[in-house]
Amino acid sequence: xxxxxxxxxxxxxxxxxxxxxxxxxxxxxxxxxxxxxxxxxxxxxxxxxxxxxxxxxxxxxxxxxxxxxxxxxxxxxxxxxxxxxxxxxxxxxxxxxxxxxxxxxxxxxxxxxxxxxxxxxxxxxxxxxxxxxxxxxxxxxxxxxxxxxxxxxxxxxxxxxxxxxxxxxxxxxxxxxxxxxxxxxxxxxxxxxxxxxxxxxxxxxxxxxxxxxxxxxxxxxxxxxxxxxxxxxxxxxxxxxxxxxxxxxxx
Numbered sequence: 091x092x093x094x095x096x097x098x099x100x101x102x103x104x105x106x107x108x109x110x111x112x113x114x115x116x117x118x119x120x121x122x123x124x125x126x127x128x129x130x131x132x133x134x135x136x137x138x139x140x141x142x143x144x145x146x147x148x149x150x151x152x153x154x155x156x157x158x159x160x161x162x163x164x165x166x167x168x169x170x171x172x173x174x175x176x177x178x179x180x181x182x183x184x185x186x187x188x189x190x191x192x193x194x195x196x197x198x199x200x201x202x203x204x205x206x207x208x209x210x211x212x213x214x215x216x217x218x219x220x221x222x223x224x225x226x227x228x229x230x231x232x233x234x235x236x237x238x239x240x241x242x243x244x245x246x247x248x249x250x251x252x253x254x255x256x257x258x259x260x261x262x263x264x265x266x267x268x269x270x271x272x273x274x275x276x277x278x279x280x281x282x283x284x285x286x287x288x289x290x291x292x293x294x295x296x297x298x299x300x301x302x303x304x305x306x307x308x309x310x311x312x313x314x315x316x317x318x319x320x321x322x323x324x325x326x327x328x329x330x331x332x333x334x335x336x337x338x339x340x341x
Contacts, residue, residue, distance in 0.1 A: 102131050102313045109199055112309065113191075114209035114252045117302075118245055120309045124319035126327055132313050137327050149229040149273050149288070150212060154189065157213055161185075169271070170215070173292045177217040185214070198259040203310035211253050213271075221265040224253045224297075229288075231275035238270060238293055246270065247295060255299040268295050 102110055112131075119137075120127040130136040160167045161179035170177060182188075188196045191210025198207050213225035226249060230236065238246055250268040257264045273288040312319055321328030 100131070101134050104314045107204075109204050109206040111194065112205045112207055112306075113194070114207070114249060114256075117207075117252065117305055117309060118248060120312065121248070121305060122245075123322035123325040123328060124312050125321040126325060127309065128312055128319050143229075145286075146229045150227050153227050153271060153273075154213065169290060169292055175215070175217075175223075175269070175292065177215040177223055180214040180216040180222060182214075188214070196253070196256045196260060198256050200306055203306055205306060205310060207252075207256065207306065209249075209253050209256050214257070215269070217265065219265075220263060222257055222262050223265050224250045224257070224268040225271060226250050226253075226268070227271050227273070229273045229275070231277050233278070236272045236274050236291055236293075238272075238295060247297065248301075250295065251297040251299045252302060254297050255302045258299070266296050266298070268297050269293065270295060 100111060116127065116131060119130065126137055157167055157179045161181050164178055164181065166175070166178055187193065188211050191208075194206075194208035195210030196208070199205075200207055211224065212227045215223040215225055217223060226246065228246070250270075254264050254266070254268065270293040271290065272293055273290050276287045276289065279287065321332075
């Protein structure tokens with residue numbers, strides 16, 4: 091027995107013949123916890139929304155504006171020169187469409203599952219071999235060295251790998267190497283003085299999209315079933331729901 095769906099839009103219907111839109115972030119939800127994914131996409135009960143990271147969004151917008159200047163000129167950004175990256179921002183008429191997650195970004199219909207896979211990118215560069223380089227912007231503020239080595243940053247790596255896969259499925263030649271443009275806010279200044287200064291580094295990452303086909307197929311198997319999947323062992327949301335149920339029994 092299932093509860094009535096709380097959300098009306100984009101609910102998976104096993105009997106529908108229409109393509110079902112599945113974003114990059116929803117695939118990540120499935121990897122993190124199949125139960126949360128099923129509750130959200132099949133039953134319409136999503137996780138509580140995250141707080142908006144408005145400062146991070148501001149950094150993203152400013153970086154896009156800055157790289158767009160060099161995109162229009164067909165030249166390398168100074169950061170690309172500093173890190174020896176022989177490429178330029180990719181100037182394509184659909185770049186704004188690909189960067190707009192509200193419209194799905196870049197899309198590909200995965201026919202075996204009838205899933206319309208979508209993802210909104212931050213940027214794409216192109217090297218002399220005419221290979222596309224997927225680029226993702228990140229922002230943080232910490233004293234230690236900025237890297238992508240933490241366990242929780244595995245989702246960052248999967249993120250760019252899905253973008254690489256999407257562009258390949260759209261017929262582009264894509265390099266295995268992606269780049270993270272990482273901005274680190276300096277909180278050690280003597281005074282705020284109405285500005286926040288950042289150091290910026292570029293971190294290369296060699297992606298591997300071999301896992302994506304299986305993840306999409308497994309996500310489809312999850313949604314077409316009528317059994318609520320088991321929660322992931324380390325899912326905080328499922329742990330909260332379980333603990334709440336246990337306590338509520340005494341009231």
